[in-house]
Amino acid sequence: MNSISWNEGIVVDIIKSYEDYQEINVKTDFGVRKAINYTIFTGIVNIGDQITVNTTAVELSLGTGGYDFVVFNHSLKNKALDKAPGHIMKLRYTPYQFKTLSVEEQDSDYHLEIEKFNTLNKFPIVVGTLHSQVSVFFESYKHLSKKDTTAVYIMTDGAALPIQLSNNIRVLKSEKIIDYTITVGNAFGGDYEAVNIYSGIVFAYEVLKADIIMICMGPGIVGTGTKYGFSGIEQGYILDAIEKLGGTPIALPRISFSDSRDRHKGLSHHSITILKDIVNAHCIIPYSITDLDKDSFINNQFTDNGLDLKHTIINTKGYNYNEIVSEFIVKPKSMGRTYTDEPYLFDACISASEFVLGGEANAKYARENCLD
Structure with missing residues (x-):
């Protein structure tokens, strides 16, 4: 074979x-x-x-x-290992295994700071499933915040492993829309490397002093048409990790009324599986739909699957989101579909930005309704 x-x-x-x-x-x-x-x-x-x-x-x-x-x-006959610190291997036990200086290891300047971590103090962290959600979330956050903020993107190893593959991230970094990147697990190439998602979150919060953190895989989600056979299922255990660390988990839903596949109509079967059967944490699920028929369709999916009892669901009904998107540097596109074709997927990202920027009112709401 x-x-x-x-x-x-x-x-x-x-x-x-x-x-x-x-x-x-x-x-x-x-x-x-x-x-x-x-x-x-x-x-x-x-x-x-x-x-x-x-x-x-x-x-x-x-x-x-x-x-x-x-x-x-073939022109590179030999390549010597550099003497820089770092002993954590990525792509372990493959011909391309290589060393990194992980933020957690004892040779790291951040080892002691990470050890001091205690809790996220209800800090909100957004988790997506599609790489196309990343640029929309961060651009809308920077647009709406109207102030200098520290934005951190944590890329998982659920899809592409090298962050360099993402031209979107390269552009967002150059434009200071994303300030720092962390690649966790076997993903690599970020500003910082971490062994797993827990320590990646801790580093972003405790050391980088992030104002906002979003977690999502790189380009190339895997799906099989089965209930559990898709790489976006990682959203569930990442949301649980956020709650276990004392944070407020915010789940970006995958919504479409343009996808020809029935299993992805409205709230995708991926999101239903994660939010119903995988995640244990009580999450905030933001979205934005003003069309009454489409909103009714989505709400029926929420209630039929018991998601309204398990999570806090918020429709921000953002009437001017298209104006925000028109100012984006990276034009949203998912699976060949633009914002005009697929507004509801991207509007949920802007809804999440609005929620995390809601100040003390939303923080109080999260404390009283989302976590014990």
């Missing part, structure tokens, strides 16, 4: 080049193909270099944007 395909080629063009990430054109036996190069593994490639690319995803027509991935750079 052969589960991976490789092909050799020559680099003929450099499309984009950053210190840690390159997009290139490669001439192969199958013509010129696009490829992505993560320099942590294979170094910087140049025009004329002979390389080997992993072609598996393109051959399977998966959602990688039509890119192959560089697995070997």
Whole structure:
């Protein structure tokens, strides 16, 4: 059984080049193909270099944007390990395992600060399931806050592992919409690395002094059409982690009235499964729908599944959200659908921003209604 395909080629063009990430054109036996190069593994490639690319995803027509991935750079014969501190391995026991300086380990400057952590003190943390929700949440938060804030994005390993794959995050960082990134588990490439989601949250709150934290996977959610077989199911145990650490968990629902698949109509079966059967915490679920028929459809889903009894559900009914979106730097898009096509998915992100920016009134509401 052969589960991976490789092909050799020559680099003929450099499309984009950053210190840690390159997009290139490669001439192969199958013509010129696009490829992505993560320099942590294979170094910087140049025009004329002979390389080997992993072609598996393109051959399977998966959602990688039509890119192959560089697995070997024949011009890079040897690569010495640097002497920087760090002993925590990511991609462990694979040919590409590499060391990181995790924020928790004893060589870290932050080890003692993390050890001092006691509680999140009801601090609200937002958790999504689709990477497209990330830019909308942070852009709306920065737009509505009207002040300098420290925004932290924690990327899980539920989808793409390298944060460099996300052009959205690169743009949001450069525009100071996201201030810091933390990659947890086997995800990598953030400003900081953490062993797991618990210590990632603790670091963002205790050390970075975040004003807002959002947690979500990178690009490339996995789904199988079965009840439990999707990577977004991680939202459930992350929401539980927030409550266990003393925070206020806010769940971004996946809502669509444009998806042709019945299981994703209104409140997606993914969200229903997570919020009904997986999560134990009492969560806040913000959304925004002004259309009476669509709101009635969603509310029937909430009540039929007992979610109105288990969680606090808030419809912010944001009439001017389209005006907010019009000022975004990153234009929202999910699975090829824009904000015009799919407003309700993205409006829930703006609703969450409004809630966490609601000040003491919302904080008091959360304390009295969401957590014991």
